[in-house]
Amino acid sequence: MKNGAVQIGLVGCGVVGNGVVRILQKNLELLEAKAGTKLHLAWVASRRKKPLPPIGGIRPLFTKNWRDVVADPDVDIIVELIGGEEPAKTVILSALKAGKQVATANKAVLARHWEEIFTTAQATRGLVYFEAAVGGGIPVVQGLNEGLAANRIQRLYGIVNGTTNYILTRMSEEGLRFSAALKAAQVAGFAEADPSFDIDGVDAAHKLAILASLATGGWVKVEDVHREGLTNLDLWDIKFARRRLGLVAKSLALADFNGDEVYARVHTTLIPENHPFATVRNEYNAAVIHGDAVGDVMFYGKGAGAMPSASAVVSDVMYLARQVAGGMAGRLPYVMFDGKRKLKILEPKNKQLRHYLRFSAADRTGILAAVTQLISKHDISISSVHQEDNTLTESDVVKKFVPIVIVTHEAPEGAVQAAIKESRRIRGLSRSPVHLRIESLG
């Protein structure tokens, strides 16, 4: 506090940081009324010099070195928006150790260093708020952490990556191939030049690890999330699933909780077309939290973009500012992390799920029988078999294939993987089948 105002230091001023500055410029009076205190953007640290307008009549100091901001004893709240692991992690830990409060949008640092960050926060009696780290502007972190606090969380799932959802939407609705849809996402600004972080499910795994850690009070690590990327997804399967099975392909992050047991995974999942998630399009995100008392609660909104994410960051800054101004910051922790809480991470192997398998036969004679025999041999109960007359061309070969789709009843993942592996020995199949999970989300 200085001159009766809570002093804010912004570290990192890219897309979201600019959004934060814009909200402060536009709504400062309203924000101060709601927060019950004056707010003063004291510092902006950024690699590149920014032309910064005065906010509330005061122009923030500028530096290229974030240490200047953390070293200023007047600064109460550090807003970390650098992204990536370093120096972001050091910024957060240094800020806490300097007795400051932190707001961050950094899912990678949180997911990978949950224990260190929240142990440090407990030790320094500091607060780390991170609403923007999951679901952009949607207040799902607070909803899970506080609004549904009375509940034992039994399951949570979400569409938490805008890039993959954008790609799947364009494929599903417009029949774009994966590569064209990815290019469209890049043109629309929803995918990075190197999109692997999103496409491979790493970003979604970070977000799921954060939500699952909040839900359990322990630490679900990124490595604990069974993760499969979006690559090699075929347009044919998306179309077939929608038209013939009434199922929509979504990249889903899902965690089940049962006592100390956690089963967390990110992969392409077929969900019923009448589920609300089927209408979550493009860059929108959604999350469902299932609590033992409340049942399903869904949150939905823009999961990406400067202003939605900045909305979450500034809301965090406002709670922090209220607590700083009231002299109460850090008296109560925000995250109930219990370092002694041991979680048992389940292997996918034994998990019972429904599966979609699409085999590609060079020639159908005898192959259908061979495939169904193989499935049965692994004790997997078949729900339906679809032989399609239409042919398809695998992306990497010229030859035409006949698709054979097998939809299973609930079967252990391990048995299905074994069957897939063994299917490579069947002559006349092009390669491993396309393998998607099916969730009724009932």
Add this chain to the structure above:
Amino acid sequence: MKNGAVQIGLVGCGVVGNGVVRILQKNLELLEAKAGTKLHLAWVASRRKKPLPPIGGIRPLFTKNWRDVVADPDVDIIVELIGGEEPAKTVILSALKAGKQVATANKAVLARHWEEIFTTAQATRGLVYFEAAVGGGIPVVQGLNEGLAANRIQRLYGIVNGTTNYILTRMSEEGLRFSAALKAAQVAGFAEADPSFDIDGVDAAHKLAILASLATGGWVKVEDVHREGLTNLDLWDIKFARRRLGLVAKSLALADFNGDEVYARVHTTLIPENHPFATVRNEYNAAVIHGDAVGDVMFYGKGAGAMPSASAVVSDVMYLARQVAGGMAGRLPYVMFDGKRKLKILEPKNKQLRHYLRFSAADRTGILAAVTQLISKHDISISSVHQEDNTLTESDVVKKFVPIVIVTHEAPEGAVQAAIKESRRIRGLSRSPVHLRIESLG
């Protein structure tokens, strides 16, 4: 605080109160871990003697007189679940004046006495939490009040009454008439024996007044909400709107904000069938908050029932308990009510909306021309006219009628009301038309 535990007094132990007791019994250890303090249900006040099991090894005291609970100096938190205006209002105010914190699910008391309650809370430095008052278990109150705090709220709307949504769902999906759907709602436990409070939109108006007051920082009174009930809703229009216009009928509570101007209303509204609200069925609730930074954020879940509402109440109790245990309760107000904030409540008259009008002609000859002339005379631009060959029987008459549906472009409510009034003079029309508003909710 007594014996290191936060002391809770439950006043009113009906459906939701029983849910609260059940959650405390089931999850006490988890709740205490999350709240960071022991919780002790010290009292239950109820008109009828309840057999109460011990919770955490301690059996709560029982009384038929709520004053016993408020008079106990050890009680920290009063949970008011009586419902209705009195004595609930007196319970809340007495609890605040006795220096206690309050959690309540009582939308009627809050909506009707917002100013008195939050002025008293500010004076006594008490907190009143009320997540269960709107949207049952959905944390929309907190989301609006805190999670989206950085935003200037420009619009909010919701399906906030489970009874009317249940009735409309059964009518729309199963072709039940209004009276049959209402009976079904009563059998399913989603409508009271006297359903007028829900059917007439009073319950929804209470909830909208609460959300609008939170959004503005002022007080939007129940009387400020333009309200129309669900009565006289015809199955024919629901079917026609869905099949021919791609619109779904929902009882919508909606408020628009522009500076100090507020326009709030509750009535049956036709919305696009691809809007997420179209999939909000039966007793489910949903709300969309539109903030200037975040855009649309939607919350969805069970809006009624013992356990969802109790989830919200117990979550409120947990925040309160954390603050009590930390010695910080009331240091910061929960609701930013500003008694000096003057709002300008807009009259519906000048509001531009799209309208659906269904006239019933005893005989079509000349009537279509008369109706369209009348509409044009009032400067209302017509989007489409539908003459249907099928006939319909008005509920109160035996004669058959030919429906004439007029869908307008945006037109002032006042002009449409004037046209409706004048239409009574056209001979051969059965009565006033069915009048519904259309919202694209884009």
